[in-house]
Amino acid sequence: MHLDRLELVDFRSYARAELALGPGVRVLVGANAQGKTNLLEAIHYLSVGASHRVALDAPLVRAGREAAVIRAGARVDAGTRALSVELELRASGRNRARVNGQPQPRVGDAIGRIRSVLFAPEDLTLVRGDPSDRRRFLDDLLGQRRPAYLVARQEYERVLRQRNALLRQVRAGQRGDTLDEWTAALVRSGAALLAARIAVAHALSGPADAAYRELVASAPGGKASGGVRLTYELSTGRGVTAEPGFGVPDVGGLAAELQAGVAAVAPAERERGLTLVGPHRDDLILHVGELPAKGFASQGESWSLALALRLASREVLREVGEDPIVLLDDVFAELDDGRRARLADRCEEFEQVLVTAAVDADVPLEGPRHAVLGGAVTSEPVARESLSRGDDHTMPT
Amino acid sequence: MYEGPIQDLIEEFGRLPGVGPKSAQRLAFHVLTMDAADAERLARALVAVKEKVRFCVRCFNVSEQDECRICRDARRDPSLLCVVEEPRDLMAIEKTGEFRGRYHVLGGAISPIDGVGPDQLRVAELFARLGEEDITEVVLATNPNSEGEATASYLARTLKAMEVAVSRIASGLPVGGDLEYADEVTLGRAFAGRRAL
Numbered sequence: 001m002h003l004d005r006l007e008l009v010d011f012r013s014y015a016r017a018e019l020a021l022g023p024g025v026r027v028l029v030g031a032n033a034q035g036k037t038n039l040l041e042a043i044h045y046l047s048v049g050a051s052h053r054v055a056l057d058a059p060l061v062r063a064g065r066e067a068a069v070i071r072a073g074a075r076v077d078a079g080t081r082a083l084s085v086e087l088e089l090r091a092s093g094r095n096r097a098r099v100n101g102q103p104q105p106r107v108g109d110a111i112g113r114i115r116s117v118l119f120a121p122e123d124l125t126l127v128r129g130d131p132s133d134r135r136r137f138l139d140d141l142l143g144q145r146r147p148a149y150l151v152a153r154q155e156y157e158r159v160l161r162q163r164n165a166l167l168r169q170v171r172a173g174q175r176g177d178t179l180d181e182w183t184a185a186l187v188r189s190g191a192a193l194l195a196a197r198i199a200v201a202h203a204l205s206g207p208a209d210a211a212y213r214e215l216v217a218s219a220p221g222g223k224a225s226g227g228v229r230l231t232y233e234l235s236t237g238r239g240v241t242a243e244p245g246f247g248v249p250d251v252g253g254l255a256a257e258l259q260a261g262v263a264a265v266a267p268a269e270r271e272r273g274l275t276l277v278g279p280h281r282d283d284l285i286l287h288v289g290e291l292p293a294k295g296f297a298s299q300g301e302s303w304s305l306a307l308a309l310r311l312a313s314r315e316v317l318r319e320v321g322e323d324p325i326v327l328l329d330d331v332f333a334e335l336d337d338g339r340r341a342r343l344a345d346r347c348e349e350f351e352q353v354l355v356t357a358a359v360d361a362d363v364p365l366e367g368p369r370h371a372v373l374g375g376a377v378t379s380e381p382v383a384r385e386s387l388s389r390g391d392d393h394t395m396p397t
Numbered sequence: 398m399y400e401g402p403i404q405d406l407i408e409e410f411g412r413l414p415g416v417g418p419k420s421a422q423r424l425a426f427h428v429l430t431m432d433a434a435d436a437e438r439l440a441r442a443l444v445a446v447k448e449k450v451r452f453c454v455r456c457f458n459v460s461e462q463d464e465c466r467i468c469r470d471a472r473r474d475p476s477l478l479c480v481v482e483e484p485r486d487l488m489a490i491e492k493t494g495e496f497r498g499r500y501h502v503l504g505g506a507i508s509p510i511d512g513v514g515p516d517q518l519r520v521a522e523l524f525a526r527l528g529e530e531d532i533t534e535v536v537l538a539t540n541p542n543s544e545g546e547a548t549a550s551y552l553a554r555t556l557k558a559m560e561v562a563v564s565r566i567a568s569g570l571p572v573g574g575d576l577e578y579a580d581e582v583t584l585g586r587a588f589a590g591r592r593a594l
Contacts, residue, residue, distance in 0.1 A: 165509035
């Protein structure tokens with residue numbers, strides 16, 4: 001799919017913005033803190049129902065306003081059909097959504113119609129951050145691929161909170177008559193999450209390896225022979241190495257493993273008042289060659305690996321449904337010339353890719369440019385020469 | 398801030414579940430414009446509900462007498478007992494006309510977060526009834542969420558030891574709904590609970 005129109009009202013720094021878009025490459029050029037990322041953030045919000053930068057909606061609404069509006073017009077089914085999604089984010093109170101002009105009873109029904117994959121500087125945490133960053137990566141991808149996954153995850157989190165509350169009461173000397181029931185619920189809902197996460201890790205492994213090799217291929221001193229390997233590490237200590245083409249894991253077997261895992265840590269759980277086994281304590285271990293990426297990968301390798309994971313997400317998403325829009329926030333400046341060129345080659349195959357950059361010359365891609373300055377963006381593309389001259393593109397008010 | 402009684406009324410309405418500050422204000426000003434007789438009837442109804450409504454000594458449904466209308470009704474099947482969380486759930490089942498047995502209202506569901514375990518519910522009373530009454534089947538009709546399921550499996554575990562037939566209401570797809578719109582958890586349960594035709 002591709003967007004042909006994006007309109008923002010009172011979103012972040014934008015009082016009003018309108019962009020005429022089209023298939024292929026678009027580059028949003030502007031100095032730092034002018035509002036480039038906000039444009040990508042708005043598109044990605046429509047895909048996942050959350051910002052990649054803040055947990056709450058309130059900061060997304062322009063200061064002093066009650067609501068922000070994101071309106072996107074897209075072409076789907078190989079450009080033959082129009083799709084429009086409108087989302088109203090309220091600083092307080094319930095958000096509202098329309099799809100093709102029709103109000104949606106639940107905002108969730110509008111989320112995910114616009115599919116996108118975002119790569120942002122924050123993604124370095126996929127490699128260097130905590131296990132929770134990598135679990136969220138898998139969960140967000142699963143949520144976009146199968147919205148029902150989010151329902152299953154909410155159920156698991158609810159059960160987990162109940163079980164933890166009961167374990168705290170047991171630690172404090174109260175009776176835990178219903179611990180068996182909560183353990184059974186944890187095992188049942190936990191095994192469903194595990195099966196989905198392991199399946200998506202399998203699906204990611206091939207594309208992530210291919211994308212990484214492609215990016216670093218002939219980089220000077222690059223470990224061309226060392227590919228990327230993903231291992232889903234369960235809280236029981238077992239690691240499942242992801243292999244391309246692997247089918248759906250056996251839910252019954254995973255449930256039995258969780259049940260045995262919980263039994264093994266029962267005394268420790270009662271002592272600490274905390275559930276110690278389950279998908280909330282798992283990790284996705286990333287290897288480059290023989291070494292774990294966390295702690296061993298250089299800045300450049302980490303950057304390329306995080307980017308490869310996002311590019312692999314695109315492959316996983318496009319297995320079912322529309323081709324996602326690729327959003328690259330400030331990525332070219334971080335890459336050397338070789339990697340820039342190879343990423344640019346890759347961009348040529350995407351139906352639509354929106355790229356932000358502080359310096360136009362950093363992006364070795366042909367394609368229309370929009371200028372972003374002081375919370376405004378030119379609705380139509382501008383001439384590239386004017387960007388390097390630093391012309392003032394402030395929108396007429 | 399308004400002065401005196403109107404502000405008091407706004408604050409009282411605002412304490413009710415599902416009533417925000419703006420609705421509370423609208424309700425309070427509506428009461429202000431009501432006939433004195435209507436306002437008085439509302440006030441009397443509020444007082445009466447606290448003074449006169451009690452809980453049935455047998456099943457803990459809301460009742461005006463010691464025993465509720467259903468427990469007094471000799472036409473109900475005394476061998477069938479349906480366990481629900483709240484009186485509202487009982488009313489919902491009554492409206493279906495499908496169930497002709499009697500009820501037992503637990504007064505909630507097991508929820509450690511809220512400090513609710515079996516001792517905070519009318520669980521001991523339920524087990525006592527099985528000793529006193531001639532009950533052959535217990536239908537567990539707690540809500541199909543995490544707390545309701547945990548409550549049902551806890552009760553089932555204990556009831557089975559008391560040699561009584563235990564069943565759980567089916568959960569699955571809403572009638573008139575579309576399969577494609579069902580969430581994965583609901584559809585998964587509908588599959589697990591499928592029946593032969």
